Amino acid sequence: MTEERVSGHGTGADRSDLAGQYALxxxxxxxxxxxxxxxKESAELRDEVARWQEHFTALGMNVYQSDLPLSVFDHLKRELWSENRLPWRRRIRIWEYALGGIAAALLAYFVYNSDMGSRPVTDVLQANIQIAQNEADLTFVFNPVTALLHFEYDDGQELEGSRxxxxxxxxxxxxxxxxxxPVQRHGALRLNGAQSRSLRAGVMLAVSQAxxxxEFLGMAPLMKRSDF
Incomplete structure (x- = not known):
């Protein structure tokens, strides 16, 4: 039954559900x-996982660590992971849309900063580049499983150019x-095999307009999230 349920076969909705559960x-x-x-065998399935990971990464990139009351943790654990819980996909939608940004932020916080019975999807690397020219921040998050280099641009003053x-x-x-x-709020760059293998903790990422x-606008090392 396990092989049949998670083999990646079935309807598109089934594959999407499993990919989302894997991403979480x-x-x-x-x-x-x-x-x-x-x-490993299905590029289509890898793309589906990548879409979910990009979705959850976008939720979590601006969530800063803070000490939350224990009652909040207990409530989330009861609502999201109890025996009588709703199907996981409905839980995500309820917290994202019915409760809005607060619940989405809390969910992202616990996904990325706790071990609530689930282990991390993979050991992602992150680099935070400060662009002094326009007081902006450019954050990169590299996921070696999907070979995607996610980025978030927090623009300060307007910067000439579009990339x-x-x-x-x-x-x-x-x-x-x-x-x-592109110079935009969120996005991702898909890397080839050689590029993915060359990225590891300590490697410097840099950006330029040319x-x-x-002629670098800024650079920063890739680091494990736990090192920040």
Missing amino acids: GLLDGDERVVFERRL FAVWVVKGDAAPVSFGVI VETP
């Missing part, structure tokens, strides 16, 4: 093993171009 870390044990085996070139800097070696991203020459 709700699949465990044999279910997770079977799903990850199918994930950033992304560079990887390793020691004294020449900077390597990783592509171009694609041909790396």
